[in-house]
Amino acid sequence: MRNKIVAGNWKMNNNQAETSALLSELSAKLPDTEAEVMVAPTYINLVSAIGDLEGSTIQVIAQNMHFAESGAYTGEISADMLLNVGIDTAIIGHSERRAYFGETDEILKKKVVAALQNNIRVMFCFGEELEDRKSGNHFNVVKSQLKNALFELDKSAWKNMILAYEPVWAIGTGETASPEQAQEMHAFIRETIAEAFDVNIANNVSILYGGSVKPGNAVEIFSKPDVDGGLIGGAALVADDFVAIIKAI
Numbered sequence: 001m002r003n004k005i006v007a008g009n010w011k012m013n014n015n016q017a018e019t020s021a022l023l024s025e026l027s028a029k030l031p032d033t034e035a036e037v038m039v040a041p042t043y044i045n046l047v048s049a050i051g052d053l054e055g056s057t058i059q060v061i062a063q064n065m066h067f068a069e070s071g072a073y074t075g076e077i078s079a080d081m082l083l084n085v086g087i088d089t090a091i092i093g094h095s096e097r098r099a100y101f102g103e104t105d106e107i108l109k110k111k112v113v114a115a116l117q118n119n120i121r122v123m124f125c126f127g128e129e130l131e132d133r134k135s136g137n138h139f140n141v142v143k144s145q146l147k148n149a150l151f152e153l154d155k156s157a158w159k160n161m162i163l164a165y166e167p168v169w170a171i172g173t174g175e176t177a178s179p180e181q182a183q184e185m186h187a188f189i190r191e192t193i194a195e196a197f198d199v200n201i202a203n204n205v206s207i208l209y210g211g212s213v214k215p216g217n218a219v220e221i222f223s224k225p226d227v228d229g230g231l232i233g234g235a236a237l238v239a240d241d242f243v244a245i246i247k248a249i
């Protein structure tokens, strides 16, 4: 069966002292849950975050990863560097990486392959823009994002994959997909994976929803059968809000 997951993507927020303070508040308030709880601080604070969370069930994950093993890639971080400090999960394909840092499907495919080859679990993000939804093209866009980056993977790769559907128009805007829109897209994603691979793989992959999830809408969104949790931005920066969202799952 697929896991429930609540992950906080902190993006470029919180220096080291702020990271420690937020993690200590989160650890103190963490409710009992069967869900996997993850936080993704910035690279520079990953090591201290692991130290801050010693003995906690909260997992520290990376926001990004480069596809090369090592070499002349100024400013980048490799799979080995993550593994070496105890990180075994990376977010790949976030819409902000696609929009501001030129990450194409082709680059993302290389990143996914490199991560999986190194036994790094991939949280693969994708989602349509507002114009795509308005023009009714959202299913095609999502399908092509999945196809271009993931369809050539080996079936065995899927045990290390998490999918995160994040419609770009709902990220940081306060506008969220309705629970029905989320369910409709998640069911489509599962169907798409079933067609490209098999039903078993589709039924076992966790599909998270991301985009303005807040304590006030989390219960409704998480109650949908194909929504297995959330990737949380802004609300993950406030311990009480993130805890409320974890309780909602």
Ligand code: 13P
Pocket (backbone or CB within 6 Å): 009, 094, 166, 170, 171, 172, 173, 174, 210, 211, 212, 213, 231, 232, 233, 234, 235
């Ligand atoms: P918000 O929750 O701030 O909309 O961000 C979602 C997101 O991008 C998580 O990766």
